[in-house]
Amino acid sequence: MTDREFEFGLNTFGEVSSDSSGRVLSEAETVRLMIDEAVLAESVGIDSFNIGEHYRDGHVDTAGHMILATIAGRTERIRLGTSVTVLSTRDPVRLYTEFATLDAASNGRAQLIVGRASSTDSFPLYGFDLADYETLFEEKLDLFTRLLRDQPVTWSGTVRTPLVDQRVSPAIAPGSIPTWVGVGGSPQSVVRAARYGHPLMLAIIGGHPSRFAPYVDLYHRALEQFGHPRLPVGQHSLGFIARTDEEARAAYWPEFERVMTQASLERGFPTPSPERFESEIAHGALFIGSPETVAAKIVESIRDLSLGRFDLKYDIGHLSRDHRASSIELFGREVIPRVRELLAEEPVAAVSHA
Amino acid sequence: MPNTELNLGIVGAGKIGVTIARAAVAAGYDVAISGSGPAERIALTIDVLAPGARAATLAEVVQHSDIIVLAVPTHRFRSLPRDLFAGKVLIDAMNYWEPIDGTDDELASAPDGTSVVVQRCFPSARVVKSLNQLGYHEFEEGRRPRGTADRLGMAAASDDREALSRVLELIDRLGFDPVDAGALEAGVALGPDGPAFGVGYGAEELSKLMWVPDVA
Numbered sequence A: 001m002t003d004r005e006f007e008f009g010l011n012t013f014g015e016v017s018s019d020s021s022g023r024v025l026s027e028a029e030t031v032r033l034m035i036d037e038a039v040l041a042e043s044v045g046i047d048s049f050n051i052g053e054h055y056r057d058g059h060v061d062t063a064g065h066m067i068l069a070t071i072a073g074r075t076e077r078i079r080l081g082t083s084v085t086v087l088s089t090r091d092p093v094r095l096y097t098e099f100a101t102l103d104a105a106s107n108g109r110a111q112l113i114v115g116r117a118s119s120t121d122s123f124p125l126y127g128f129d130l131a132d133y134e135t136l137f138e139e140k141l142d143l144f145t146r147l148l149r150d151q152p153v154t155w156s157g158t159v160r161t162p163l164v165d166q167r168v169s170p171a172i173a174p175g176s177i178p179t180w181v182g183v184g185g186s187p188q189s190v191v192r193a194a195r196y197g198h199p200l201m202l203a204i205i206g207g208h209p210s211r212f213a214p215y216v217d218l219y220h221r222a223l224e225q226f227g228h229p230r231l232p233v234g235q236h237s238l239g240f241i242a243r244t245d246e247e248a249r250a251a252y253w254p255e256f257e258r259v260m261t262q263a264s265l266e267r268g269f270p271t272p273s274p275e276r277f278e279s280e281i282a283h284g285a286l287f288i289g290s291p292e293t294v295a296a297k298i299v300e301s302i303r304d305l306s307l308g309r310f311d312l313k314y315d316i317g318h319l320s321r322d323h324r325a326s327s328i329e330l331f332g333r334e335v336i337p338r339v340r341e342l343l344a345e346e347p348v349a350a351v352s353h354a
Numbered sequence B: 001m002p003n004t005e006l007n008l009g010i011v012g013a014g015k016i017g018v019t020i021a022r023a024a025v026a027a028g029y030d031v032a033i034s035g036s037g038p039a040e041r042i043a044l045t046i047d048v049l050a051p052g053a054r055a056a057t058l059a060e061v062v063q064h065s066d067i068i069v070l071a072v073p074t075h076r077f078r079s080l081p082r083d084l085f086a087g088k089v090l091i092d093a094m095n096y097w098e099p100i101d102g103t104d105d106e107l108a109s110a111p112d113g114t115s116v117v118v119q120r121c122f123p124s125a126r127v128v129k130s131l132n133q134l135g136y137h138e139f140e141e142g143r144r145p146r147g148t149a150d151r152l153g154m155a156a157a158s159d160d161r162e163a164l165s166r167v168l169e170l171i172d173r174l175g176f177d178p179v180d181a182g183a184l185e186a187g188v189a190l191g192p193d194g195p196a197f198g199v200g201y202g203a204e205e206l207s208k209l210m211w212v213p214d215v216a
Helices: A029-043 A065-076 A092-105 A122-126 A129-148 A185-196 A209-225 A245-267 A274-283 A292-305 A321-345 B014-024 B040-049 B056-066 B074-079 B113-123 B135-143 B160-176 B184-190 B204-208
Strands: A007-012 A049-051 A079-081 A114-115 A153-155 A163-166 A180-185 A200-202 A234-242 A287-289 A309-313 B005-012 B030-034 B069-070 B089-092 B128-131 B155-158 B176-183
Touching: A007 A029, A007 A079, A007 A234, A007 A321, A029 A049, A029 A065, A029 A321, A049 A065, A065 A079, A065 A092, A065 B135, A092 A129, A092 A309, A114 A129, A114 A200, A129 A153, A129 B074, A185 A200, A185 A209, A185 B040, A200 A209, A209 A234, A209 A292, A209 B040, A209 B135, A234 A245, A234 A292, A234 A321, A245 A274, A245 A287, A287 A292, A292 A309, A292 A321, A321 B069, B005 B014, B005 B056, B014 B030, B014 B040, B014 B135, B014 B160, B030 B040, B030 B056, B074 B113, B089 B113, B089 B160, B113 B128, B113 B184, B128 B160, B128 B184, B155 B160, B155 B184, B155 B204, B160 B176, B176 B184, B176 B204
Parallel strands: A007 A049, A007 A309, A049 A079, A079 A114, A114 A180, A180 A200, A200 A234, A234 A287, A234 A309, B005 B030, B005 B069, B069 B089, B089 B128, B155 B176
Antiparallel strands: A153 A163, B128 B155
């Protein structure tokens, strides 16, 4: 893979920010902030801006496609995507219309990551039963893939009404909207991504990223078995960049502690400690530090996992808009060029798949 | 006659099922593992992530061993037949998380732990709560030979003492210091919100954390 093809993305889960005085922004202000941040991301050379889908307090990414459409009107080059879309609880036809329209309006810049969701808040909200978790995703991925690649579509299943010889507008060149499958560690999800011939996005939010190397091997072997060409693997991780390592840790820790404490209450895990935080930065999946530190860590991941894409999730809790902006700037202006430089010095070796 | 003492069956080929399969193969077990559906569907996964284990159907897994690990998504176990595991040692490796598994009134309000509910669901099985405390990465990276200084503890709880002793032996072979947590309801301490959940402790420290919370 040449460095030209490599994609550096910025991910947001629509987390409500604050200003430098500590005032928490309104939800509407945060929506507008994301639009400004995407414009900034383009200006500093980041390849894509990707918005999540969450239905919980403190997140305003429930209708990412609307935000992306607004960004499309204010930018020219940056790709506009999701990180991730909860396909299980969306209607694939509706989703197709939204992203085919976004693709048309942005002159070919739409992309998606689709997944089953790790938090399942959208199920009761949209009237779906968690017992159908597997079936919903499998059938909807099948239909959505066909709408993207092979119209007109004749389809029937259990999760929605059948379609007969159906065309849905606006038309796109078949397969032209990149659609990645996001996985969190389920082997079946990895194999499913390969079966449909979609690129694989690994959500790596704890532990050393090299832990996922066996999944990359599984993905590559499954692609071969299904007769697909080699497709890229991406990584999504949390991170924050400041001038120095100390500055980055000091700014990130209070928000990390608050968000992780909430998550630990929900999932029964122990509350986060400063030691655990330090260890995740040093040996785990937090990409926090100076541009040099973060660049070196990204390069390590690229080599360990043969990555073709790296997405940095830049928002967390009420992290202030100033910190978010400076992190985005440093990512685009310093980290990305430095990663490319390091890769050029020693290109990633071809992966063996014995 | 093969040495069936070292046979292990695993129901569920997700993250934790595959991780346990890999550990068991390394420990010398003959492992059969099933996913949701035909064996071929998980054959490649098992070949790559747990080489040496055999992808099988649910019926073959149950046939294969006296000790079965139940590692399906928690919202799924109720769909299995009531007497499927008759007479088997059934290790409940599942955790109930409402945000993931959806609301299950019986599991959410189980004062004696979710394994007691699993035992009610499979009355003819000999249920042991274990192998659920650590995340799959921590499980994979925590395994150590017996006697290693930083070996982690792994607890098991059951009302069936003989079943429990067999699981404690399995834990030791898999690479953890076994900790007898007592009766099945003590499994509360091993699950989400319990003191032993999600943290790797040595056996001594882990033993001290085993308590049944006062729910009065």
